[in-house]
Amino acid sequence: MATKPYLIFSLHNIRYAIAAKEVTEIFLLPELTPVAEAPPDVVGLLNLHSVFVPVMHLDLRFGHKFDQCNLTDSVIVLESQGLQVGVVVHQVETINEIDDRYIQVDLDYGRERKINQAFIEGVINLDDEIIMLLNVDNLVRHPDALEALIDAQESQLEAKSSARGFYDRYFPAASLNTKEILSRRAANLREAIDNDEPTELISLAVVSINGDCFGLDLSMVREFTKIERVTTIPCCPNYIIGNMNLRGEILTLVDIRQPLNLEAIDNNQPLKAVVIEVGDMVAGIAVEEVFNIVDLRPEELKSVPAAINSQTACYLQGTANYQDRPLNVIDLAKILAQGALTVELAA
Template identity: 35%
Template structure:
């Protein structure tokens, strides 16, 4: 992906952005193992497929009070040279293309000074309708001594805790008793919430232990007419709000018009006719587009809702499109795959762009 693409997310009513170059994966918040004497801001560790991941609460690092954690929170896994770091976020938003010229150190006077002072974490702010705080490279968040302290904690946990834990040896009642008696992470959570946190941690440890990670691909997941579609994230430049469309005369109905994206003129297309044999519905209030680039061809594609911006899919789980999804034009799909408790169709974007009659070559 391009180096000026930023994953945006909200935390404690603020909007943040981190360069996608630094992002490894995203998963819902699991139970964390608490270890004493760790660097400031580290709230726990989790076993992710045999690797011990330290998790940071940015609220603590930035000097805020840390609110209770929720089942709807997520962990964004970041690269940090010698190790990986996880950060807890409240909600994942879009991927945006942001140039260095748009990042400024001129923050609003109303912003708390504690944020301004954390220059090792906050690189600057982008003045969108809502300010987006841009995070520095994660390696700058910790001192060398803190990195070594985390590595030592990882070794301890890998040898002494996770290696000796076997969930199959626990009975259901024993698990509930353990949650009530020994759960330190998120102590104010209900018993049912603690069980969900713990099950997530167990799933992270064992879910893909034997898989080859070359068989994984990161997808963006969107909806069209209540159908879920997955798109290879390598082809997605960013997601944008559609504010103004200039109609193009004498074009097929799937071409909605042109949009101006920071000086770049892009053609906006509607895939519903191609994929679902439905008439284009045009742009409504709140419409978004994903900017797709395939072999040098760039266009905006209308989406109804963005379900996920970085979904890690095991390619071994791709199957033929079920007969129950009869409305999908299978010609432009690579197959179907589970997405949580639903089924999504995987779009073949190169075929759509190059063979679907989607692009009009001649200038109007």
């Protein structure tokens, strides 16, 4: 099978994919600096490690109705023919290895293609859901598509044209606390990287379990998927939810709330699974939601507070801050090997 990695993200509950090789960085939306003569889809410049990077909003690039930015928006930095450009999206989900047979390119609509359809390269059929595959070079550089959308975009922004600041134009509802958070994010991104002393970042998938935020080591995460059509396994412990068919592979779903000393909450039922691979073991960790993918500096990961229950703390690598909420980082290898989850997972 010929597989390639694709970054999956969403905008207005529509999922999109781009080739992962085109992505250089991903981070939460920071404060930006608008530029008067920039194209109408470019919402500002970002000082990224002492390099100025233009940032476009995907709504404006597509010609969609634009309301405002959100604190939970993410920026994906793409590289096209030597040019770096940031793209604002709603939520970054994961990087999936996708087989070419699930991808259909060169869509034919039976009529002349509109110019802005140059952005859509094809579709991906993943778990019976259609994901739009974007052409990065066209998204960044296609001049005709941009010209075709200018009138619609300028009319959207006409009421805001007299406002010069980023917040007035693109984030009018931002509170003082929100502005402080975005400003702090921008300051962190301005720091230049010392090539002689590279920083090893910790990449985490941020998920919800019982309404709390937990971090999962992204190096052990294979993909994210919806939980559906689960087959229960007779005579198994209650933390084994069952098996599900994941594109021909039998995946065992595990509920890790018991070793984390978390009580099951009826209205917080797991809807998604994080497929992890630890050594020879592949399993699905049941979660309520997948929020984001973040990179932390090692110094941002602090020791587990003494206030956390000792039974829970022994399965945590540390704690960090995520959008002003505590983020507990789970030791996946330890919880699967020693967390009373030592039954042989179904193959």
